[in-house]
Amino acid sequence: MAGHARRLDGIPPTIFTEMSALALSTGAINLGQGFPDVDGPAAVVEQAVDALRAGRNQYAPGPGIPELRAAIARHQYRHYGVTVDPAREVVVTTGATEGIAAALLGLVDPGDEVVVLEPYYDSYLAMIAFAGGVRRPVTLRAPEYRLDVDALRAAVNDRTRVLLINTPHNPTGTVLDRTELQAIADLAIERDLVVITDEVYEHLVFDGAEHLPLATLPGMFERTVTLSSAGKMFSFTGWKIGWATGPAHLIEAVLGAKQWLTFTSGSALQPAVAHALDHEAGFYDELAVTLQERRDLLCTGLASLDVDVRVPQGTYFALTDVRRLGWADGREFCLALPERAGVVAIPVQGFYDDQQAGQHLVRWAFCKEPEVIAAGLAQLQAADLRA
């Protein structure tokens, strides 16, 4: 019997599944996969329970229920002054993961090139490949992990169709600033490119940093698909309710692909997320404050271990370089870590084409209770972590 289809060649299993399974099987503290260990607002859970009991258990409309699309539109206007038509410029997706898939499948033809920030979130690699696209990474380099505008320009050619951006950026924690975003916008306009921008961590920024959606820059709304998710915004990662917003002609393409992936999902969860968007902004404001404290706890602790730590401006991840501990390979380090220290972290080399840039980098999540982070750090500090 034949094994998998050729489209899976060169696409390794997702590292998040591998590392969370390792945490479970070893009983290690999971500072790997990014999911909060405390759920989002109880009132929002109640809304979902009410919706289940009220019989919202059949298919939702393909683009999402009208009240959620309207709430997403209000959110975009309230935070960013962006006006979107809920009927034609918003689509609800099965997490941002499906948004990424549908945007790439709906907008990229075989042979089209997709310029993507590297390290790239792992589903980007799989979905660019599924679409038949060609990945052109632009590396955010240590120690600051800023956008190299010359490298970005050099990556674009006549075959480029899409710029795939992520800000705040997983796993570097970089929040692209106005100058960097303007450089992206200038290039997109000059070369008539579509921009897909993954902004799932839009509200999780620190030290007064400002998240600026690409779609707010002059001339950008009409060429930009913006993705977000209730998973990150309201700490309901298992609900898998995300959304895409943008001009009708691009959202039509996203929906064109999305309707054949899941058609629809989360009927009873969608009204709860609509409620959250309208009434629970305080949740993510507060989350950003507590995450900043946890970031500081984690980063200070990691710095004491003789690793170079990148203190993130956003997201809930911190990136470290483990070479000073004698490890050239972050994956080997992460595989040894449960036994050495009872902790799981994520090697990010799979998020890089340029192995020189990424092979030794390891990501740690701080969307965990302070006691959990402190316990993980204590175990790391007590362990022999040298290669």
Ligand code: PMP
């Ligand atoms: N994009 C990025 C950058 C992420 O970190 C994640 C992980 N949540 C996703 C997309 C996927 O989001 P969702 O869980 O809503 O599918």
Ligand code: GLN
């Ligand atoms: N986005 C989360 C992370 O980066 C979870 C990813 C996943 O489980 N697919 O850890």
